[in-house]
Amino acid sequence: MTIAQARSKAAGGGPEPTKPPHTITFRRSAALVLGVVALLGAAGPWLRSWTLSSIVAPKLHLALFAGVLSALATGVWLARQSLYRLLTSLPFAVTLLGTVLFLTALGTVILQGGPAADYPSRYGKGLGGAILALGLDDLFHTAWFNGLLVLLSISLALVVVRRRAWRLPQCGFLLSHGGVILVLLGALVANVWGFKGFIDLHEGETVTEAVSMDRRTQEMERRALNFSLRLDDFEIERHQPEYRFYVYRMEGEKYRVLRSLGLRDSNGWAFLADSGAEFRVLRAFPDYYQEARVKVVPAGEGGPGLRIRSANDVLVEGRLLWAGKPGRDQARLGDWEQAVRFVWDRPTPDEEARMAEEGPEGHVLVVAGDGCCPAEEVAVKPGGRYPILMGRFHVEVGSYMPDFVYDMETRQAATRSSAPNNPALFVSIRAEGESGVETHRWLFAQMPDYGGHGKAESGPALTYRHLPSTRPLQRELLVVGQSREVWELENGRVKDRTVLECEGRFPKMPDYTFQFLESAREEIEPATRSNEWKNPAVEIELRYGSHAESLLLQAMHGEPILLPDGRTLLSFEPKPDDIKGYLSRLSVMDQGREMVQKTIRVNDPLSYGGFLFYQANYRKEDSTYSGIQVVRDPGLPLVWTGMVMMCLGVVFSFYVRPKILQRESIPAAES
Amino acid sequence: MSLELSGGGHWLVGVLAAVHGGSLVLAAPGSFLKRKSLERAALVLFLAAFAINTWIMAGRWIEAGRPPFKTLYETLLFYPWCVGLVTLVLIGLHRLHVLLAFASGVSVIGLVYALTHPDVEIIHLPPALQSGWFVPHVVTYFVSYAALFASCVLALLSLAIPVFGKGEARSNEHANLVRRFESHANGAVMFGFSALTLGLVLGAVWGKYAWGDYWSWDPKENWALVTWLAYLVYLHLEMVRGWRGRRAMVLLVAAFAAVVFTYLGMSLLPTSSDSLHVYQ
8 A cells, every 4th residue: 555655645746747637546546456455465364364362462463563554544644635536536446346347257267265285286386376375266255355345345435425425316326335335344244243154954953053164264163053943854845756758879978968858648759869760659657567468369379267357347456367377276356255266177076075175385486488488387396307498497396495594503594484484495497408507596485586586697587486285265166167157165065056147247246257268378568557657667669760669668677778870878767857845844942942943945044043044955865964054144234225225226326317417407507 | 648849839949040030131231221111121020039039938938837047048048038128129219220130130149059959858946946036036137138238239339330431421420320329328238237236136135045145256146246347337437538439338348248258158167166057
């Protein structure tokens, strides 16, 4: 400032004749602004660690401080006239505004608030060092930048005084300039008396303090709230899930979304960018599952089946019985006490007699079909050897454990009891021929997916179905396909025989009809369980050139399809931006009483005791956590008043003041 | 059941760009060769474009179920609408038909970019934007940007006239025209700056409610401040002798460059990753 003073003093005698006065004022303004920046910049490192005690304690510092301060005050007092003129001049205003403008832009070009070590590597040793030395890495919080804002406030206050802005036509001027002063004053108040901190909360937790971090020292500071805050509940609200097709393009190692297509009720082919392929939706399954559908086939291609329908002709789920398939030949009908068993051939008197005896438990291996052979079900016994898949493999059934447990001590499989709580069967599978590889595994009836199921390298996919031992039921129906009869059994003994009439309706079960299928086959078909989007899948037809194929895409478990051009992918996925809001239910307890309860969300904070609580954070991996920002800003009324004044002032200056001046000037001109 | 590209009105954007193109082709010779009939035809096309633009915005609003000001694509549809509105008001108030060609021109540029870079899908409003302040804040800013665009065009015209319109006989007429453009440029700035101030204040209020700070030195905020200060410098310099006229008009053009950068340039900044405002 001393330079500026010197200059302003030197130039105080009067403007040079060759230069227009505003040019000189511009120069002085620039000098003053630079002087303030230089002074505060130099004092910056010292101001950073500034506390009252650090100044007052060492006497030398105190003397130095007092000396500089009084020198400045004297300088300002001596030059007060020209300083006043300068600070209230338009060129000064423009210079200061221009400087703030430049610095604000600079603060967006230079990385702000980064770790100090980053700057030399990012900007080079010299430049990076200069940035750090000048505080340009945290420009908006430096003493000199904020000093300029203080200078701006002083200049604004002085210009209001100089213009005597409280008269009516000056109303806009007063409002707009006064408004800026109030906003800056409010910011100062917030800086000195305000508080900004953070609270980490888990559901059910109560806190009485917030934590804030000092910008300069990076030290944590705790602040008591004088009341306690409890997080009752945290919830992430989501939009209705939406499933869409996404077309990706491989670009280097990344995939870019080219298109997103929604399911709509209209027909048509959609082109897949420039991949040369197009597709259309054949069917959509909101809650996809593989439904076993029954298909009537020519004799010899299938087996005999019984379809049980309820009266309203809805297929009773799981009530499709197959004669001769262990475990699939009987069912219990809803609340109907009787079990229904289905056989095709009429039991011989011998067999009829055995029905009253107890039957042992049984084991069925379900062999999944592969490219050459259809799926099959084989009834097996421990110790037996069975050909499967048209003899291409043999299965040797080893031990049977009704209640399997793996004994950690002996490191052996064992059974806990003889009750079939966890039936397991040990099997060895050997491919036919010399090079046949043998694989061994335990199959679990209750965990069909456990252990190598469906993996090509471990041989054919097997699942194990355990059939509990049979005892003659108290009441049982035996449906005989061949003769279209229903036998009523009591403890295994035939009580009554009825020949079915009229589409297989059994008079004693009027709610059900039996449909006999002499030769039928089960086929797995995609279907939906409900209309809720729980497990969406779509069947599409993909066409490129003359080739067309139909494919099933699953949203939850599917993988994208790579199109023939080798760089475009098609997938069916949930839309990613499904988060609607973060909601924290907060309760405030003050002096033992619950005062307020509010669910806060982004854009809707809780206000209590001069603090505002904001929904500020969440953790993906911890659904009970909510991060709350706490702000206390006593300067806020000043800021809001100032901002309203700015808006009103600008409008007044531009649109009302000219009208007032016009009205005043017309009578003046007339007179 | 089948598919449709989301944002079903996308082809209409092509129509809009074409109509603006037509308006540009008619308005440019109309204004500069002073053919009133061409200018009138351009105005009809311009009105049609404004109607289509309104339709697109309304359709997008309904389809998205939220205000369509979220993405760059959406704002590139909205900005031509604002420019259209301001241009039509200026034509109605001050017969500034000369703006037609420029308004259509800037619309064509924005719309062609939008056409070639459409949103892949309509995205939901993230929690931070779910606020009653969103619409007033954005609309105020875009109307302001449109008015400031008009001021920039008028400033450019006032600067161009002495360059292209040489000749002794017409110098008086030119001087009048320059004065007229300068005065209207100033008028547009007054409106634009009022809206800019209001937009800044609305943004501050919203910021306070959304994340606890009315000002957080975010890059977009900083550039909004830079823009505001640039026009503030213009408004003050305007009162300094020697800075009126040509110098002031040059300043207006430069200030509008700050507007463009604030709107579109944020992703170029190294600090943009800190920003909550950058269009994706």
